[in-house]
Each structure stands twice: as C-alpha cells, then as structure tokens.
Amino acid sequence: GESVGLHLPTLSVQEGDNSIINCAYSNSASDYFIWYKQESGKGPQFIIDIRSNMDKRQGQRVTVLLNKTVKHLSLQIAATQPGDSAVYFCAENPHDAGNMLTFGGGTRLMVKP
Template sequence: GESVGLHLPTLSVQEGDNSIINCAYSNSASDYFIWYKQESGKGPQFIIDIRSNMDKRQGQRVTVLLNKTVKHLSLQIAATQPGDSAVYFCAENRKTSGSRLTFGEGTQLTVNP
C-alpha cells in the first residue's frame, strides 16, 4: 500500500553534533515532501519542504535531501541543540489528493548536553 515511513523510531545525539533523520516512501506520485517537528504537548510545526523535482533544499541549520531512485528522504540538522529535541515526522502531499498531508511514523530525537 501507499505509505510514508521512518527507518528508526529514536535517535540520540550529543549537543553540537549533526543529526540525520531518515524517511522512506513508497508512492512516486508525491508532489511535495515535508518535515514537521512536534515538541512534547504541542502540535506539529512546519520545518522545511522539498518539491519532488528537486534533490536538495537548505534552510536555517536544516537540509533536506531527496533520493527518488531509492525513494528516500532525509533531514539533516547541523549543530544540534537541546531545543531540537522533539519527534520529527516526514509527510507528503499530492496534488491529486488535494491538500491532505500523509504523515509517517515519527522519530524521537534526543539531544544530550
């Protein structure tokens, strides 16, 4: 079936290290891939998106890489800070599905001081 999923449920890093969170998807019809961050007790917060015809997009301290050959998406966080501790979800949006977002399972990132 169609799905957006994550490789690992948890990731623990030291403060200042770079973090890489991975996501696999199965459907090639996605138009956008998006990363959301969810802090404890809060709703998901948009981080960055990448259009399906791109392979890399950079934001502030974050980079998203898209490998359509292996249907893999990753979020790289540079110089990880304690405030980055959260659950990270990849999501996808398809124009044929209207405006809905389809979320993956989530990776819990813990940043150790």
C-alpha cells in the same frame, strides 16, 4: 524514520553533533514533501519542504535531501541543540484521492548535553 507499533524510533545525539533523520516513502507519484517538528504537548511545527524537481534544499541549520530513485527523504540538522529534542516526521503528497498530505509515524530525537 517509520514508527513500529507503539514505539517510535529514537535517535540520540550529542549536543553540537549533526543529526540525520530518515524517512522512506512508498508512492512514486508523490511530488511534495514536508518535515515537521513536534515538541511534547504542542502541535506539529513546519520546518522545511521540498518539491520533487529538487534533490536538496537548505534552511537555517537544516537541510532536506530527496532521493527519488530509492524513495527516501532525510532531514539533516547541523550543530544539534537541546532545543532540537522533539519528534520529527515527514509528510508527502501522493496525489491520490483528495490531494492531501500523508504523514509518517515519526522519529524521536534526543539531544544529550
């Protein structure tokens, strides 16, 4: 789920299918991760978070998986709906200067009816 230049990676899925959006992180010191959804013209919207003492957390229709061994985070959306179309990006707290979140570039999810 990392951005490449000016072009966001895009995932296209059929309505009703499950979606999996991936995010790689680089800092092994990161112990907190968040997924955000951003619709066109709107601010990022918090979806779900996970701490490094967990490897899975579930919300309503969403599941976040954390694999610390390979520094990989994924967001699974069950029964994807047209309203799920948006840009999704992950954030981590690497606990470097300022104890601040660092945001990834995002993946665009397009849901086909």
